[in-house]
Amino acid sequence: MDEFRFELALCSYLESETGAIVARQLGGAVAEPGARIVDVVVLQPGTAFEKRARLSPKAIPTRAIESDVGAGQAVPRRNVFEGTSRGRRIVETAVEAGYFQLERRDGKDWVRATARYPDDWYDRLTAIENKPDLGSPGDLDDQITHDVALGLFDEVVLATASYVTRAHLNRLPEPVGVWQFDPETGERTVVREPSRLPVDDPGIEPTDRHPLRTDVAVVAPGEKRRKRLTIAERAYGKGWRPSLEAYPACAHADATGDCRPYCGQFGHVVDPGTDCGTDCPSFTPGSRPTCDPTEVRADRSPWIADPPGAVRKQAGLDRFIPREGDPGDERLSKSN
Ligand code: SF4
Numbered sequence: 372m373d374e375f376r377f378e379l380a381l382c383s384y385l386e387s388e389t390g391a392i393v394a395r396q397l398g399g400a401v402a403e404p405g406a407r408i409v410d411v412v413v414l415q416p417g418t419a420f421e422k423r424a425r426l427s428p429k430a431i432p433t434r435a436i437e438s439d440v441g442a443g444q445a446v447p448r449r450n451v452f453e454g455t456s457r458g459r460r461i462v463e464t465a466v467e468a469g470y471f472q473l474e475r476r477d478g479k480d481w482v483r484a485t486a487r488y489p490d491d492w493y494d495r496l497t498a499i500e501n502k503p504d505l506g507s508p509g510d511l512d513d514q515i516t517h518d519v520a521l522g523l524f525d526e527v528v529l530a531t532a533s534y535v536t537r538a539h540l541n542r543l544p545e546p547v548g549v550w551q552f553d554p555e556t557g558e559r560t561v562v563r564e565p566s567r568l569p570v571d572d573p574g575i576e577p578t579d580r581h582p583l584r585t586d587v588a589v590v591a592p593g594e595k596r597r598k599r600l601t602i603a604e605r606a607y608g609k610g611w612r613p614s615l616e617a618y619p620a621c622a623h624a625d626a627t628g629d630c631r632p633y634c635g636q637f638g639h640v641v642d643p644g645t646d647c648g649t650d651c652p653s654f655t656p657g658s659r660p661t662c663d664p665t666e667v668r669a670d671r672s673p674w675i676a677d678p679p680g681a682v683r684k685q686a687g688l689d690r691f692i693p694r695e696g697d698p699g700d701e702r703l704s705k706s707n
Pocket residue numbers: 619621622623624625633634635636637641646647648651652653654655
């Protein structure tokens with residue numbers, strides 16, 4: 372069993388059994404972004420989850436959420452993020468997500484948020500490291516040590532298909548939970564429950580490992596809070612399914628009912644990025660499968676693909692003029 376198939380089977384199981392938002396391959400480091408990619412993130416909805424879901428199906432940029440642009444507070448577009456090119460991209464992404472809205476007044480473009488961003492929309496973030504075969508643990512020790520010392524996630528779990536011995540458990544830091552998961556039957560055994568990590572305390576992030584020492588960075592609680600919001604937003608926007616464009620145009624390509632890429636020729640789930648393409652000896656030109664990951668995700672999880680009342684995507688960001696009766700305006704007046 373390769374890690375990709377194991378991971379997708381676990382994501383599907385968690386989505387159907389926990390009612391949570393499940394996502395794959397998200398950054399889990401602060402001081403060295405990109406240095407740690409977490410296999411699976413599980414987001415447990417909080418009290419205001421529905422308000423967030425009604426805002427947008429996409430990830431909203433953290434800098435947009437934290438900016439001076441508020442729901443009742445239009446800001447001249449050129450003042451947002453001081454008109455930098457990075458700032459312009461953030462505004463465009465927030466508009467694409469439907470969180471920001473552009474208006475034209477007095478010959479100027481103004482930006483405002485379409486609704487107040489909700490607090491407490493997620494309750495808990497769990498990081499899961501997949502090691503189907505504990506006989507080939509790879510970087511497991513470093514990955515787990517990183518996550519526990521940094522304390523960015525509320526919980527850290529190791530998921531494996533292997534039989535877990537007492538020696539395995541003793542080698543893992545105490546707060547780490549352990550699940551044994553069978554990707555064929557979808558059965559999960561909780562070998563050890565995870566303990567809560569101190570997410571509101573400063574964290575210690577290993578940044579560089581040498582034979583006799585490890586360099587670390589101290590990460591302040593505020594930086595962790597910000598990164599947690601980014602992770603939550605990315606998890607909400609991204610989910611775990613590969614996009615359909617990633618599937619090969621191969622006659623053997625198919626999809627399971629929960630929209631995992633499946634190969635009819637080899638009889639199992641495949642990773643289109645590494646298993647498929649013209650390099651595959653059984654590749655036969657054909658059409659892509661017809662599974663709709665968006666529809667399946669909306670059916671099987673609390674994620675809302677097309678929330679009622681969300682602002683329509685604004686075409687032509689440079690020349691937007693608000694329309695009377697725009698649902699975004701309607702919602703804005705309710706939220707004020
Ligand atoms: S490219 Fe190969 S692995 Fe991928 S679907 Fe076609 S036959 Fe299967």
